[in-house]
Amino acid sequence: MSKQTILGRVTQLAKANINALLDQAEDPQKMLDQLIRDYSDNISEAEQAVATTIGNLRMLEQDHREDVDAAAEWGNKALAASRKADELRAAGSTAEADTFDNLAKVALGRQLGSEQEASAAEPTIAAQTQVVDSLKAGLTSMKEKLAQLQAKRDELVARAKSAQAQNTMLDAVKNIDVLDPTSELHRFEEKVRREEARALGKGELAASSLDAQFEALDDLDRRSEIDARLAALKGRAA
Template sequence: MGLFTRFTDIVNANINSMLDKAEQPEKMIRLIIQEMEETLVEVRATAAKNIAEQKTLARKVSASQASVTHWHGKAELALAKDRDDLAKAALAQKHKYIAELEQLEEENKHLSEFLTAVQDDAQKLQSKLNEAKRRQEALLLRQESAEVRLKVREKAAIYNIDEAIGKFERYQQKIDRIEAQVEAFDMTENKDLSAQIADLEQDENIEQELAEMKKQVANG
């Protein structure tokens, strides 16, 4: 495929449409960027080659112009010396270089038009390349976001949130039962203590009553 046929295909390509239809958009965008960069290198190399050729043409044009002026002067000199034959020969040389000059100027005109087109094409291709790279960045961001979301989903599948909450509730209930046992133990312990004190108070009352009875018997 020729350079500019391929270039036209690239510039006219709808990158977004290509990526939307691709099974692997990230791979497709890499290939598109690679193709664009390679084509841009070739376009620039072609431009550099033709710029060098244009400089060579410019030197040839300058030389031909000098030759036209040179032989025109020789023809005038020959006429001044009444040498029509030499003047005629000098004019023939002049016209030879005029024809050469016209051809060179025509070539230079076409080459200038070609270089202008190449410069325009290179700018279009660079614009397309920038667009492709922006799309690549967007795809990378989407890919990173998708990977993060996938990891979250995978974690959720392994550690089910509802199950985790259920486990927490069961653990909390277990703690509640233990705390209830502690409170029950404290209540039982306090009740026993009160009963023991009440017994002591009852014993003391009996001892007092017994002492009173002994005292009455002794006085009787």
């Protein structure tokens, strides 16, 4: 994939509105997990693209410096050959002077070629520098966005766990509500009350039976007293 395509994707992801994406998601946590994976993958790919682009840029810059240095070196050689030609011509050695002038021309031709190569590389170097700067900025923004995504996910997971714990607690409280007629505790309380009522009934029944026995005993004593008095009356009559 070309670095221009990667640059476009990095820019798009760096500008993405996380909150808007989450608002549209049916399952925000799953979307966050997917976004984290996408961002991580694209960051890794962008880092490779940045490294490759920087490497290419450094090679261009190195070639440019070599062309600039070569142009300067050929300029010095042309100057030296031209001065030698002037010395020889002043000394009357015209043929040798022409030879050094020709060498000076060759050196100047090489200088011109190096200068042209250096000039031709400068727009490319400027463009590549701009691409590198954009990729670096986008990469930094994506890393910041990834940190936001991870923090958002952690917050969402914590909120989900808190809500689940709260619901569990509320369900537990509801299950032990003594006012709930369907609760086990209420049924147990009713059973205890019935047992207590039965015990009270048995107590009352036992008490009434005992009273009856005492009443029967009192009645027996009364009849015995009456019988004794009747016997006494009969004795006096005789």
